[in-house]
Amino acid sequence: MTAPVLSVRNLSKSFGGLQAVSDVSFDLAKGELLALIGPNGAGKTTCFNMLNGQLRADAGQVMLNGTSILGLSPRRVWRMGVGRTFQITATYASMTVRENVQMALISHHRRTWDIWRSASSLHVDEAMQLLKLVGMHEQAERAAAILAYGDLKRLELAIALAHAPELLLMDEPTAGMAPKERVRLMQLTADIVAERGISVLFTEHDMDVVFAHAHRIMVLNRGELIATGSVDEVRNDARVQEVYLGGGTLFEDQAHG
Amino acid sequence: MSFYFAQFLTGLSSASSLFLVACGLSLIFGVTRVVNFAHGSFYMLGAYVAYSLVQVVPGSILGFWGSVLAAALIVALVGVLVEMLILKRIYNAPELYQLVATFGVVLLMQDAILLIFGGEDQFGPRAPGLDGVVRIFGEPIPEYDLLLIALGPIVLGVMWLLLNRTRWGILVRAATLDREMVAALGVNQSWLFTTVFFLGSFLAGLGGALQVPRVSINLLMDLSIIAEAFVVVVIGGMGSIPGAFIAALLIGELNAFGVLVLPQATIVLAFVVMAVVLVIRPYGLLGKAETLAHSAGQVELPIRPASTLAKSVAGLLLAGLVVMPFLAGEFAIVLATDVLIFALFAASLHFIMSNGGMVSFGHAAYFGLGAYGAAFVIKYAGGSMELALLAAPLMAAAGALVFGWFCVRLSGVYMAMLTLAAAQIVWSTAFQWQDLTGGDDGLLGIWPSEWAKSKTAYYYLALVLCGGGILAMRRMIFSPFGYTLRGGRDNPNRTESIGINLRHHQWAAFIVAGMFAGIAGGVYVFSKGSIFPDEAAIPRSVDALVMVLLGGVQTLSGPVVGAGVFRLLEDEISRLDYWRAILGAIIIAIVVIAPEGIAGFIKKIAIKAGFERNEEQSS
Incomplete structure (x- = not known):
């Protein structure tokens, strides 16, 4: 087996008395789609925010291709080749779809300090190729502010791919979308990352999406990894079933705790 | 020792006065999110009304204390009137619009007070029963000061009871935390806001009325108190009343002891403290981070390079400006020079404000720095005009480099307040450092070089420098640098994550904007031949905001149109009596009726008529 793209060891974070994430360790192989699932409040987003530098970890180690990225700012993590999409889409409302992608390209090519050329005329071909990849090229000249939500998600994917990342962090990529669209978007993502050999770590609530596309699944509950394995392994895991299906006791505990 | 104790008590009493005003301001901001410039006017009105009730009303029917209370009540009603007639209409507009509208109220009130009470400085009577002094450690302490010292904590206590022990108080606290949630729970926000304005204005009026026995009452009270009150509110944390109390104590004592150590720098000190506090605690001592994003106004459309029509209009305008001196008289040439200068000044504000989302309430700082920078070269270095015009942008950029470092650490209202503080630092330095700047007397006799002496030659110089500056900034707006700023305004998170x-x-944008404002200041000083601290004062900063607003915040040609209209308008009405009131009314009317500004309005018409490309409206 080749060395993992992302290697996480003993990642922990507490907020006051609450242990949000404790001792989480996992590896992500090249080209792998790894799903991180768990009930609300399990610590998924906290994990994500530590990986991409928005949140400082209390302890642990995060290596990207053997280089530590823990404690770097989101900006530097991005420069190391990590793309990110947000749970609530983050795009530039007052720019066109194409310009949104161009901004990521301009940053990637380190031209943000250029005060002379027209931003809208830089890296046009590259931007259009990325938009074509996600099926947004026909809407390239529209304002991002007036896009439908599903299209915004696809635009965000194109932005995240602009610097040819090795790793994509996708926080609930299909949240807020219609069921049919969810499957389409995830299929699109799966195709793109397979073709480019990108590794993906994503969180998701929709089990249909997770079971259909994840190569491997990790289950987080109250900050701890309770199961890791293939789709079938996780599906048949007694503790996971308890958490997700018959988990009356766990949920009640939370409600009273 | 006893002297220092007396000084400490003096500090406490001025802290109490400050707290009364700041407390109302903070309350109003916390609930309505309106940065209320007119709060200082309410304070001034309170003083004038109380003075009149005591002195002028025959027999002084109400007595001193009755007059103070009655004055506060009258001010509270005026506050409610302002809220219901003006602010209610613009609660959903961006902060900038509200701020500018309240500044319109400031102008209106200045003239209203001038009309009703006259322009003379007034000295009120001592408070009956409290006109003596008490000896503490041998030092004479006015009894009235002791009353004020007690009043601060009393008002704090009453406010605490109101906010924590009444239903109204719970609603106010809830609205301070989350306005939308409170509305969703079925609370009548309109009523709540009006009552908050009533109480806030009452406190401002009370604060002013209580000053009657202490200080002279004059028409400058409004802006001097509002600057200090802003400092207190910001240091304390906007919306936090205990924070305002602590900050008032801090500033009161700072003033009391600062005057002993650095008598030349008393005004500056408060602003320096504010800047330091904000860098360490970006939301003030007891303030909390904004949980809700402010209303950002309508969503902006993508910018487009100028259409053929717009290009032709701009070309015609430029051609007109070039041939203008051959057709017009000297007066028109001087006025046009003025318009050019202010167009550049407004454009430099527009550059950071609309494109970068960084609202500056103190842009006059860089205009003033540029002007003084140029003047210093002439006065002290014996340099030429050419050298001075080089020094102007450098000095302004240097100022923006320092102040900008602090300001870009913050966002929204806090950033705006810090820019205001920076401008007040520049203004008070210019005002108090007499040896260097001539203080209020200004620096005189700063004239252009021989070749630029004629009005026409100087006009062309202004046209090249100001026109060039405006075009350069326009180019930057379309460049990757400009787009990066625009992106940062739209979505800072996304920007960091690419x-x-x-x-x-x-x-960098702050420095660029400061530099161009500095060029405007430099060109200005040679066109007038003199420079006074006023060029860096609050009204000058508001001028810039009004020009941008008048032209249209979201329109690239806005600042140019706005500056043209504003200067011509000002030139017309400044010859009239009560021109401030007229200007104030115009400002309010623009904000309420045509928030997209003149250029925005024209663009809308052009799109409707099919001359300009229309963007899709929705899908």
Whole structure:
């Protein structure tokens, strides 16, 4: 087996008395789609925010291709080749779809300090190729502010791919979308990352999406990894079933705790 | 020792006065999110009304204390009137619009007070029963000061009871935390806001009325108190009343003891403290981070390079400006020079404000720095006009470099307040450092070089420098740098997560804007031949905001149109009596009726008529 793209060891974070994430360790192989699932409040987003530098970890180690990225700012993590999409889409409302992608390209090519050329005329071909990849090229000249939500998600994917990342962090990529669209978007993502050999770590609530596309699944509950394995392994895991299906006791505990 | 104790008590009493005003301001901001410039006017009105009730009303029917209370009540009603007639209409507009509208109220009130009470400085009577002094450690302490010292904590206590022990108080606290949630729970916000304005204005009026026995009452009270009150509110944390109390104590004592150590720098000190506090605690001592994003106004459309029509209009305008001196008289040439200068000044504000989302309430600082920079070269270095015009942008950029470093650490209202503080530092330095700046007397006799002496030659110089500056900034707006700023305004999170150091870009933009404002200041000083501290004062900063607003915040040609209209308008009405009131009314009317500004309005018409490309409206 080749060395993992992302290697996480003993990642922990507490907020006051609450242990949000404790001792989480996992590896992500090249080209792998790894799903991180768990009930609300399990610590998924906290994990994500530590990986991409928005949140400082209390302890642990995060290596990207053997280089530590823990404690770097989101900006530097991005420069190391990590793309990110947000749970609530983050795009530039007052720019066109194409310009949104161009901004990521301009940053990637380190031209943000250029005060002379027209931003809208830089890296046009590259931007259009990325938009074509996600099926947004026909809407390239529209304002991002007036896009439908599903299209915004696809635009965000194109932005995240602009610097040819090795790793994509996708926080609930299909949240807020219609069921049919969810499957389409995830299929699109799966195709793109397979073709480019990108590794993906994503969180998701929709089990249909997770079971259909994840190569491997990790289950987080109250900050701890309770199961890791293939789709079938996780599906048949007694503790996971308890958490997700018959988990009356766990949920009640939370409600009273 | 006893002297210092007396000084300490003096500090406490001025802290109490300050707290009364700041407390109302903070309350109003916390609930309505309106940065209320007119709060200082309410304070001034309170003083004038109380004075009149005591002195002028025959027999002084109400007595001193009755007059103070009655004055506060009258001010509270005026506050409610302002809220219901003006602010209610613009609660959903961006902060800038509200701020500018309240500044319109400031102008209106100045003239109203001048009309009703006259322009003379007034000295009120001592408070009956409290006109003596008490000896503490041998030092004479006015009894009235002791009353004020007690009043601060009393008002704090009453406010605490109101906010924590009444239903109204719970609603106010809830609205301070989350306005939308409170509305969703079925609370009548309109009523709540009006009552908050009533109480806030009452406190301002009370604060003013209580000053009657202490200080002279004059028409400058409003802006001097509002600047200090802003400092207190910001240091304390906007919306936090205990914070305002602590900050008032801090500033009161700072003033009392600062005057012993650095008598030349008393005004500056407060602003320096504010800047330091904000860098350490970005939301003030007891303030909390904004949980809700402010209303950002309508969503902006993507910018487009100028259409053929717009290009032709701009070309015609430029041609007109070039041939203008051959057709017009000297007066028109001087006025046109003025318009050019202010167009550049407004454009430099527009550059950071609309494109970068960094609202500056103190842009006059860089105009003033540029002007003084140029003047210093002439006065002290014996340099030429050419050298001076080089020094102007450098001095302004240097100022923006320092102040910008602080300002870009913050966002929204806090950033705006810090820019205001920066401008007040510049203004008070110019005002108090007499040896260097001539203080209020200004620096005189700063004239252009021989070749630029004629009005026409100087006009062309202004046209090249100002026109060039405006075009350069326009080019920048379309460049990757400009787009990066625009992106930072739209979505800072996204900007950081595509690897951009937003703060650095914002800082650079701040410096660029300061530099161009400095050029405007430099050109200005040679066109007038003199420079006074007023050029860096609050009204000058508001001028810039009004020009941008008048032209249209979201329109690239806005600042040019706005500056043209504003200067011509000002030139017309400044010859009239009560021109301030007229200007104030115009400002309010623009904000309420035509928030997209003149250029925005014209653009809308052009799109409707099919001359300009229309963007899709929705899908």
